[in-house]
Amino acid sequence: MAESLIGRGREAVEWVLEPGTFKENLVGTDTMDENLGPGAVVGTGILDGEEAAVLAIDAQAVNGRFPVVYFGAIGLEEAYKMALSVYAVMEADKEKKPSEKRPIVLIVDTPGNAPGKVEEIIGMNKATGAYQLALAEARLAGHPVIALVIGRAISGAFLCHGLQADRILAMTPEFGTMIHVMPISSISRITKLDVERLTELSKTNPVFAAGADFFYQLGGVDELVDSMEKIPGAIRRQITDVRRAKETGELTGPLGRGLLGMKRGGRKSRERVIAKMEEEYAGAFL
Secondary structure (H helix, E strand, C coil): CCCCCCCCHHHHHHCCCCCCCCCCEECEEEEEECCCCCEEEEEEECCCCEEEEEEEEEECCCCCCCCCCCCCCECCCHHHHHHHHHHHHHHHHHCCCHCCCEEEEEEEECEECCCCCCHHHEEEEEEEEHHHHHHHHHHCCCEEEEEEEEEEEEEHHHCCCCCCCCCEEEEEEHCCCCEEECCCCHHHHHHHCCCHHHHCCCCCCCCCCCCCCHHHCCCCCEEEEHHHHHHHHHHHHHHHHHHHHHHHCCCCCHHHHHHHHHHHHCCCCCHHHHHHHHHHHHHHCC
C-alpha cells in the first residue's frame, strides 16, 4: 500500500525540481511578500535543465489573519499571491517566443476554498477568480501549465488551482488522491437522493464519483502517475507535448480535456448538450 501524500505540498516541490534549486518567493523578476498568504508556496527552480515556476499549497501553514485558512485551504491571500506570481512570470517572459516561455507547475493538494465571513466581505471570489484568470491567460500566452494532484483536489479551490492547466496529472488512488467537485453528502442534500443511492451510482457513473480514476475517464485528468519516482519524467513529458500541441494548434486545457473525455467514453452526451445550448443561445437573439 502506497503512503498518503495528503498534506505534503511543500515537500512535493522537491519531487518536481532538481534538488536544491528552488528559490521560494522569487518569481520572474519579482519577490513575493513572504507574509502574504502563508499557505501559498511560490517560487522558481530548475526542471529538466530549464527554469520553471512552481506553485503549491502548504497544508501545515496557518494564516493568522483568516482563521478558516488551514490544512491547505486556499483563502483570499493565498489566491491573490498565486495570481500575482503567475502574472510576474508572464511579464518576465512577455518578449520570449512561445517555445521559450517557462513552464508553470501547480502542485495540487487542497480541501477547498476558505469562505469565512471576513473573506466573503472583502471579496475572496475576486481573488480566486483572478488566480483562475491568470492561469488561463498564461496558458493562452504560450506558457505550458501543468497541474499535478498529489492529494486533495476539491471544489472551487481545484477550479482556480488546477483546472485551467494545459494538462492535469494525478497520483493514482493508492496514494490517497481525492478529486471531486462535491462530496456525495452535499450532492445528497441538493438532489434529495439518499447517500446510499448516490454511493451505488458512483460505482458505475463517473459523474457522481470521486477519485482520480473516474476523473481520468471523464478526461478531467490527462495522465495517472503510479510512482513518486515517475513524477519528474511525467511532468517533463507533458511540458514537451504541450509545447508541441500549442505549435500545431491542438486544443489543451479545459476544451482539450472535454474532447479527451469523449474519446474515453466518459462524456457521451457532450456534443449533444453543446449543440442544444448553442441552438438555444442563437434563438434568444433572433
